Amino acid sequence: MRKFISFSALLVMLFALPAFAADTIKIGEIATVTGDFAAYGVAEVESVKMAVEEINAKGGVLGKPLEVVMYDCRTRNEDMVNAARRLVQQDKVVAAIGPSGSGLCIAAAPVFNSGKVAHIGTLPTNPQVTIDEKGKVRPYNFRICFLDPYQGAILATFAAQDLKAKTAGILYDVSSDYSHGLREFFIKSFEAQGGKVVADEGHRGEDVDFRAQLTKIKESNPDVVVLPTMGKCTPLSVKQARELGITAPIIGGDGYGDYFWEIAGAEAMKNTFWVSHVAKEDPALKDFFDKYKKQTGTECQEFMNAVMAYDSVYWLADAITRAGSTDPQKVRDALEQTKDLQLMHTKLTMDEFHNPKNKDGYMLEAKDGSAVFYKRIRPEV
Incomplete structure (x- = not known):
């Protein structure tokens, strides 16, 4: 495990530049830092950290820095649900990102929807992540990957x-x-x-x-x-x-x-x-992989997770900007209305089921x- 993480239980990490203090925009992250999917989770944590540091270095969003509240769900549904509850009820995040597992995202969906906080899955490809058992769209669940x-x-x-x-x-x-x-x-x-x-x-x-x-x-x-x-x-x-x-x-x-x-x-x-979901040889991704190696000292191995997590942060930042507010409902609406947003790996448009349209x-x-x-x-x- 890489040096910035040594988790044996559910922990919180805050990523914000030291120059920023109280007035921040809190976004949540849930990652599988330990457990069977740990390799995927570590890549996502590093990539979210990169994106947040880049955005904050350019002045943040709406003039405020982003602050990430991160929980390790240990690849367990019960920990995923507990992490979602803490983000929604205790931490009062604007929205949350991750992890990649479909079952994990499905398990936490009721928490995000009852709490009216948007959730973006990085690589959860099961249809029920954004659609419930009755075929209705889950209002607060989104994904950046195809199904x-x-x-x-x-x-x-x-x-x-x-x-x-x-x-x-x-x-x-x-x-x-x-x-x-x-x-x-x-x-x-x-x-x-x-x-x-x-x-x-x-x-x-x-x-x-x-x-x-x-x-x-x-x-x-x-x-x-x-x-x-x-x-x-x-x-x-x-x-x-x-x-x-x-x-x-x-x-x-x-x-x-x-x-x-x-x-x-x-x-x-x-x-x-x-x-x-991506080709590592894509020239558009080269700078990202170079930065990842410089930051971590290692090659970006779980590159699908890394790219999706990184672009999820930029998608969320764009939604907050378009909403002109940190109100979770307005941010949710902006995520839903995303159209032709140029991200690092794709041009993103949401369909009526909160899924990306026409991804290769x-x-x-x-x-x-x-x-x-x-x-x-x-x-x-």
């Missing part, structure tokens, strides 16, 4: 058209909203393109041995293996699949992280492909120790 129906279609289109796969074997996490959703939408799109799922095996997120499920997948001899999962179970699945002699291409969603290489090994990572998806190929740009895909959904 599981979209990335499920990206995976299916890549499998059917680029890999020429006719059959697929799936290994998913039965305890994860994200995994359930991505699996469901992959199957729907793959079958619509003439594909057939010949193995559909489940595990729980805390499991570390998937050999029984992978053996069944191997026996079905699929053209492609699909891992709609995130966290350490994903690279462990890759490693064990190769150890069992599965040589088929392995594809997965946006749960990819550079830590996969350490767990799975370079040989196992060959012939694997992953959905991404990318397929990355695991190659030479990292995931590199392979293809841009915008499927029909």
Whole structure:
């Protein structure tokens, strides 16, 4: 873990320039700094810190500095809910950002909506993050990333058209909203393109041995293996699949992280492909990655999380500016009305369901120790 964090419990961090004292604009951040998604959370915390420092150095927002109140939710729903309550009821934040997990964001949605404070998810792709079980928009929930129906279609289109796969074997996490959703939408799109799922095996997120499920997948001899999962179970699945002699291409969603290489090994990572919200080679991101390395002393590994968190801060700052107020309701309204906002990685426009319109998806190929740009895909959904 990097030097600025050593959390074993739910803690608060405040990021504001020393020159600013009492009169600040408080924004909340919830991150998975510890737990299975810690790598994602650390990248988000560093990136939010970068964005806030940049904005404050230019005079802040509405003439006031931003101050971040950050809680570590430890990748646990109960801690996510508690953090949301503290941000809304105790800290009185204008709005909150993060984390990336769909299940975490869904768990806290009632808190933000009852408290009437806007919440921006960085990478929660399940539709129910912004839409409730009855299909109604959650008024105070937003996201900056595309959704599981979209990335499920990206995976299916890549499998059917680029890999020429006719059959697929799936290994998913039965305890994860994200995994359930991505699996469901992959199957729907793959079958619509003439594909057939010949193995559909489940595990729980805390499991570390998937050999029984992978053996069944191997026996079905699929053209492609699909891992709609995130966290350490994903690279462990890759490693064990190769150890069992599965040589088929392995594809997965946006749960990819550079830590996969350490767990799975370079040989196992060959012939694997992953959905991404950004391409690390995008020239528009170069300055950001250079700044990140200068600030942290390390390369930006979980780059999807980092970019989304960074741009979420600038989106929120823009909304506060357009609202001309720190009133949470007015800020919520401004977030909802976002149109053609040029951020670092995209031009952002909200649709009626609080999701970004017309974002490109990318397929990355695991190659030479990292995931590199392979293809841009915008499927029909």
